[in-house]
Amino acid sequence: MDMDVAIIGAGAAGIGAARRLKGSKLKVMMLEAAPRIGGRAWTLDIAGIPVDMGCAWLHSASRNVWTGLAEKAGVKIDRRESAWRTQHRDLGFTKAEQEAARQSFEDFTQRLIDTPPASDIAADALKPGDEWNNSIRTKVGYISGGVLEDMSAQDYAAYETAATDENWRLPGGYGTLITSHLPTETSLRLSTPVNAISLRGNGVTLETLSGTLRARAVILTVSTAILARGAIKLPASMQLWQEAAAQLPLGRDEKVVLEVVGNSPFEPETHVMGNPHDLLSASYNIRSMGLPLIECYLGNDSAAIVSEQGPAAAFAHVIDGLANLFGTDVRRCLRPLITSSWTRTTHIQGSYSYARPGQASARQRLALPFEDRIFFAGEATSPLDYTTAHGAHDSGSRAAEETLTALAKLAA
CATH class of the missing domain: 3.90.660.10 (Polyamine Oxidase; Chain A, domain 2)
Structure with a gap:
């Protein structure tokens, strides 16, 4: 095996998964299609001014995991009430x-x-x-x-x-906070889109433009738009997951x-x-x-x-x-x-997910593991905190926990 766990996608969900796997002694590799990490969390420095092009607000801030991480890191938080409701x-x-x-x-x-x-x-x-x-x-x-x-x-x-x-x-940028929390021990490959995932023997095979990789398990955190259109070829028996993603389009x-x-x-x-x-x-x-x-x-x-x-x-x-x-x-x-x-944006293709009428349960369906080897995370898999960076992070942590449990069973 090239690695124990492959995390596909280096956004808030992927980083949340990597954080949960930190210290597990597993060999973890993160594969990201873009030339940067962060996904829809992206702080640009424009003439010395941090500008968040994606998520910018600590929503539900007092219960938002990123709030605690910012406080622990000594990152400044602006707690003033927003002016959204005023004209x-x-x-x-x-x-x-x-x-x-x-x-x-x-x-x-x-x-x-x-x-x-x-x-x-x-x-x-x-x-x-x-x-x-x-x-x-x-x-x-x-x-x-x-x-x-x-x-x-x-x-x-x-x-x-x-x-x-x-x-x-966050005066310093939400994207900056999120990307700063990728564990240094996580092996990272940027500009490496995954084209196909298949089950082989007791592991998972990943096809990339750079070649074939093997892992014991994979955590898939890409957007529902990418899953729904089949940009990553999945096993034929995973049609239900692709259908669930199609019911959670990006706005x-x-x-x-x-x-x-x-x-x-x-x-x-x-x-x-x-x-x-x-x-x-x-x-x-x-x-x-x-x-x-x-x-x-x-x-x-x-x-x-x-x-x-x-x-x-x-x-x-x-x-x-x-x-x-x-x-x-x-x-x-x-x-x-x-x-x-x-x-x-080719590797994302939208903003946040919403569920189509009668399809609220698609979030839970998409979050289900497949054969205890393919696990799903991302804001769209959060039943309550979808559209948010903390929902994405927590989904990654959840998927990593499922992965650890599955791998421990195999080793028993």
Whole structure:
């Protein structure tokens, strides 16, 4: 055997698995298709400013494993309440309208929890004729990247019930924190996509562009989009796992980052949303942690601008949105920096997972081990904390625990 355990994917789930296997005396190798680790946790250094292009918030922070790891490592945490629920200076959105929109969204969420539609279609929980239905759709787009007609009400409600309102930030970057926790003893191969996995004898064979590798067990942490389209060929008897992945598609969420230059009306720690009735509106996180940046969140319809029209169109779109609220003169204060492109990233192909109607149980099905040799992890396998980096980490730890148990049985 080349190794005891192969971990495919070096994102938060893979790192969580590697952390659990640390000290086990097993030979562990991590194979990552990209030329970097972190997956959807990616902090870029732009002119000395850490910019998170993927996950950026410690959601459910007090019970988030990364919070404890940050504290243990002495990493600074910004615990201030986010400005998401506010509209700076009530620009384009009166206080009465904000309250009405907020109440409609809360009522919608509560209906999903208390009286879920029999169809399990999240859109069926919308109140017919509610003038804020587009606002609800847009907010769900930021949260899950999906279309309500294609989303399980049960699955959406499960996350909302488990989540807390504690959302903290890491000035040094969430991606930086996550990648810093890959154990140094884990052997790592970057730019090494796995093309096929098969069972051979008492182990697992991995086909890569660099050659064939053998392991006693494998922990598979790649995205559901990769699994569903068969980018990694699995044994024919694993069709049920591939079908489960197909019921957990990745949504469309992108981030467009602008730099604020010169004198501007943009005050630190503020937030605005574009036209709340427009499905293409962005959510603007302005100068968070005092940085001279505006993070523009695009979900579903608006995120498609990045993948279908490209960065230039996305920059123009978000700048137009800010100019509509703050006045056209702000254009001189805004400099395009960078956009994410998760939907078009070959080895990921989307943002976070959501379950299709009637398919909330697909998360548990995807998490089941196969023949005690192939184990699954990733945010999509978390029943309550999907879409999060802590859900991904904990799923990796769970898969590693299953792997240790299985290998111990074989050795007995």
